[in-house]
Amino acid sequence: MAVTEPIHINTRIRENAQSLASALEQHLLKSFAPDARKQLRLFSAGEAADLLGISPSFLRKLHFEERVPEVHTTPGGRRHYSATDLLAIRRILEDNSRTTGTYLKGRRDGDKVQVLSFLNFKGGSGKTTSAIHAAQRFALKGYRVLAVDIDPQASLTSLFGYQPEYDFLHEGSLYDAIRYENPLPFSSIIQKTYFPGLDLAPGGLILQEFEHETPTALRTNIQPPFYARMAAALQEVEQDYDIIVFDCPPQLGYLTMSALCASTGVLITVVPNMLDVASMSQFLQMSADLLDVVSNAGARMEFDFLRFLINRYEPSDGPQQQVVAFLRQLFSSEVMTSPMLKSTAISDAGLTQQTIYEVERSAFHRATYDRAMESLNAVNDEIETLLQTAWGR
Ligand SMILES: Nc1ncnc2c1ncn2[C@@H]1O[C@H](COP(=O)(O)OP(=O)(O)OP(=O)(O)O)[C@@H](O)[C@H]1O
Numbered sequence: 001m002a003v004t005e006p007i008h009i010n011t012r013i014r015e016n017a018q019s020l021a022s023a024l025e026q027h028l029l030k031s032f033a034p035d036a037r038k039q040l041r042l043f044s045a046g047e048a049a050d051l052l053g054i055s056p057s058f059l060r061k062l063h064f065e066e067r068v069p070e071v072h073t074t075p076g077g078r079r080h081y082s083a084t085d086l087l088a089i090r091r092i093l094e095d096n097s098r099t100t101g102t103y104l105k106g107r108r109d110g111d112k113v114q115v116l117s118f119l120n121f122k123g124g125s126g127k128t129t130s131a132i133h134a135a136q137r138f139a140l141k142g143y144r145v146l147a148v149d150i151d152p153q154a155s156l157t158s159l160f161g162y163q164p165e166y167d168f169l170h171e172g173s174l175y176d177a178i179r180y181e182n183p184l185p186f187s188s189i190i191q192k193t194y195f196p197g198l199d200l201a202p203g204g205l206i207l208q209e210f211e212h213e214t215p216t217a218l219r220t221n222i223q224p225p226f227y228a229r230m231a232a233a234l235q236e237v238e239q240d241y242d243i244i245v246f247d248c249p250p251q252l253g254y255l256t257m258s259a260l261c262a263s264t265g266v267l268i269t270v271v272p273n274m275l276d277v278a279s280m281s282q283f284l285q286m287s288a289d290l291l292d293v294v295s296n297a298g299a300r301m302e303f304d305f306l307r308f309l310i311n312r313y314e315p316s317d318g319p320q321q322q323v324v325a326f327l328r329q330l331f332s333s334e335v336m337t338s339p340m341l342k343s344t345a346i347s348d349a350g351l352t353q354q355t356i357y358e359v360e361r362s363a364f365h366r367a368t369y370d371r372a373m374e375s376l377n378a379v380n381d382e383i384e385t386l387l388q389t390a391w392g393r
């Protein structure tokens with residue numbers, strides 16, 4: 001019998017890495033024009049009215065009375081709005097409103113910036129998906145948002161149309177703003193995105209260095225210590241934003257701890273099956289122990305809220321329903337009312353590095369698309385209420 005030739009695992013993995021990288025590059029080139037970065041689609045009148053928080057008939061009236069600038073109109077007379085149009089209309093509405101903060105609901109004097117962490121050490125529980133949809137929806141609703149990619153895998157950065165393995169390989173990622181040696185100002189790593197009002201602090205593999213360097217930094221007592229570095233770095237830019245969204249890596253390392261210590265709200269994404277729930281139990285225990293340690297070292301531990309966000313929910317799945325019921329009984333109001341439904345529209349959009357807010361409805365089965373959109377909007381609007389409540393409104 002022929003003996004299997006041993007493979008050199010390092011050579012094989014390197015070959016795999018190279019063929020994957022070039023295939024991905026081809027895929028990206030096919031998905032987007034080579035030099036043009038991603039662009040945002042236009043929104044229908046119905047979507048525009050929903051995002052502005054007014055009725056479609058009021059929006060039509062605003063156009064009829066020429067109180068807002070005209071927008072792109074199809075030969076059939078349908079209006080389509082860019083995100084920039086929406087922002088311009090929002091500002092006009094706000095300027096003419098009797099109560100401030102009706103159309104621009106961001107923070108006011110004295111309100112602190114809201115910093116949201118999407119967290120769980122379980123891989124694939126939907127941290128990146130929920131973080132990017134939240135960041136995009138908040139930006140479309142007129143908030144000034146900064147999305148921070150804390151994950152060395154840099155999935156969030158890829159979803160914004162970057163190739164982290166090329167674009168920020170040597171410079172320009174979050175690592176440069178939090179590293180121990182000569183950190184750069186946070187403002188120098190911020191990228192504008194194709195969503196008006198939404199900026200990105202890109203991640204990248206180099207963030208892994210922060211995990212490696214922290215033990216030495218602790219020994220040599222470099223200040224600020226790891227748990228305070230994210231908050232300290234963000235101080236320079238936080239006045240420019242209403243909401244900061246952290247996409248955390250699937251591990252409880254120094255990066256995640258630093259993100260947690262800079263957060264005001266935490267969302268733990270959980271897939272409702274027993275294995276995931278069991279691993280979440282270990283995750284919660286470990287988090288609490290680690291937080292005790294940093295808290296004793298002087299870290300701030302005051303949060304406005306902590307919620308469990310159920311993801312990939314299939315309402316017709318009996319065992320899932322039981323797990324959700326179990327979680328609700330255990331954590332009551334800490335489980336968000338709206339779950340994120342499992343949807344092929346979400347995963348298919350992800351295949352072309354897009355979100356539900358970016359893809360065209362016509363590219364999907366209508367009912368599938370609408371269900372996914374409805375579910376994500378409900379989740380994000382619930383989070384928005386938590387933020388508004390934290391601001392005392
Ligand atoms: N509600 C959903 N319905 C269908 N697919 C989903 C849903 N949420 C996430 N996915 C898909 O599952 C995969 C993993 O999701 P995501 O990357 O958001 O998880 P993650 O927690 O950020 O993973 P990691 O721990 O690796 O960072 C992605 O391909 C995403 O498109």
Ligand SMILES: [Mg+2]
Binds near residue numbers: 127128129151155248
């Ligand atoms: Mg992720």
